[in-house]
Amino acid sequence: MKCKVIGKENTENYLFLSVETSEIINVLPGQFFMVKTEDYDFPKPFSVIFQKGKVIEFLIAVVGDLTGRLKKLKIGDFIDIRGPYGKSFIETIDKNKKYILIGGDCGSAPLMHFKNEYPELVENEYYGFRTNEIKSILDTDKLHIDEEEGISVIERIKRENPSKNTGFLVCGSLNMIKAVKNEFKGYKVYASLEARMGCGVGMCKGCPIKTKDGIKMICKDGPVFDLSEVDLEW
Ligand SMILES: Cc1cc2nc3c(=O)[nH]c(=O)nc-3n(C[C@H](O)[C@H](O)[C@H](O)COP(=O)(O)OP(=O)(O)OC[C@H]3O[C@@H](n4cnc5c(N)ncnc54)[C@H](O)[C@@H]3O)c2cc1C
Ligand code: FES
Known part of the structure; x- marks a missing residue:
């Protein structure tokens, strides 16, 4: 269109x-x-x-x-x-929990959209960027600018010791997603995964991910997944 x-x-x-x-x-x-x-x-x-x-x-x-x-x-x-295209957060998550949203760079976009649509499911939000360049085009008081804070978003949230009843919704680099999974063991974590995409609709088989139910396509079966069900090291 x-x-x-x-x-x-x-x-x-x-x-x-x-x-x-x-x-x-x-x-x-x-x-x-x-x-x-x-x-x-x-x-x-x-x-x-x-x-x-x-x-x-x-x-x-x-x-x-x-x-x-x-x-x-x-x-x-x-x-x-x-x-x-793709499966959204709301179709994937446990709707009986509240979530901390962690965005890395432009991975913040779908999480800001989520907050706008489902504010009642959001406990807190952190949109992490390395530098303050983003401030001139993104108007939110939930930005976490690494060079200003002196610590990463993940370190900051760890210090705030979130309740185990809270879950996480994450979108950003694979390294950031892995770090959230490793640092917050015992918490429910859902992430929007990235891949290079050809078709975007499950046809070219170019965006595979290993899950507990076999190989799935990030574009069609995700991009949002329950991290307890996918192998990020595959
Ligand atoms: C579901 C999904 C949603 C996305 N949403 C956004 C968004 O809201 N905003 C946004 O800025 N970007 C988003 N992206 C990423 C975006 O699709 C890529 O940055 C895009 O391919 C850039 O195109 P380009 O031609 O400018 O650069 P390219 O030439 O395609 O890539 C430039 C550089 O980025 C690297 N790169 C590109 N894609 C990936 C990837 N998937 N994983 C790792 N490295 C990569 C390349 O290796 C290269 O070094 C999303 C990706 C996915 C899968
Ligand atoms: S991009 Fe073609 S199958 Fe996912």
């Missing part, structure tokens, strides 16, 4: 992009779209940070070819999106 760019704020390394769809697409937090510019043939997955009516917003780290092209878009330009 073609979408019109209606808002754009960026720094050198980050982009906050607002697009308008031609019809309302309801997106559950944790689901993603395959996104591309009109001059680029390889769509790549991006979660949604906010969605209201026909407006969908993305928080994007500018790391390569596609994201560099997205950063250069102007208001009124068009992008192509396919989706939403």
Whole structure:
């Protein structure tokens, strides 16, 4: 579906992009779209940070070819999106718990979307970024800037000694996800996993993950998984 760019704020390394769809697409937090510019043939997955009516917003780290092209878009330009795809947080988690949300860099996007949709399920939120560059485009008092705090998000949460009844929802680098799993043993942890994706719909078999029920595809069976059911070392 073609979408019109209606808002754009960026720094050198980050982009906050607002697009308008031609019809309302309801997106559950944790689901993603395959996104591309009109001059680029390889769509790549991006979660949604906010969605209201026909407006969908993305928080994007500018790391390569596609994201560099997205950063250069102007208001009124068009992008192509396919989706939403994947299993969301709310379809996967135990809804009788409250959760601490831990986002790493732009992995914060689906968790901010979750907080917006299900505030009653959120105990606390931490959106970790290395530097304060993000502050000029992301307006929340839940940012954890490593270079300002002097400790990592995980170290900070450990010191706050969360109740064992609380669970964690995590999205970020694989290293961060592994660290949460290792540091908070005995807690329920759900994570949105990343993979390089070709099709985004389970066809190309390019994003496998080993689970207790066999090999699954991150794009179709996830990206949100209960970490007690997946082998992150596979
Ligand atoms: C379900 C899902 C949701 C995502 N949501 C977001 C989001 O909301 N915001 C956001 O900024 N990014 C998100 N990503 C990551 C995004 O898809 C990649 O950063 C994208 O491929 C960048 O495209 P590019 O052409 O600019 O850079 P590329 O040339 O594709 O990659 C640039 C660099 O990043 C590395 N890289 C790319 N993808 C991955 C990966 N999956 N794992 C490890 N390293 C990788 C490459 O090795 C390369 O060094 C998401 C990924 C998934 C799977
Ligand atoms: S990206 Fe094709 S199967 Fe997951």
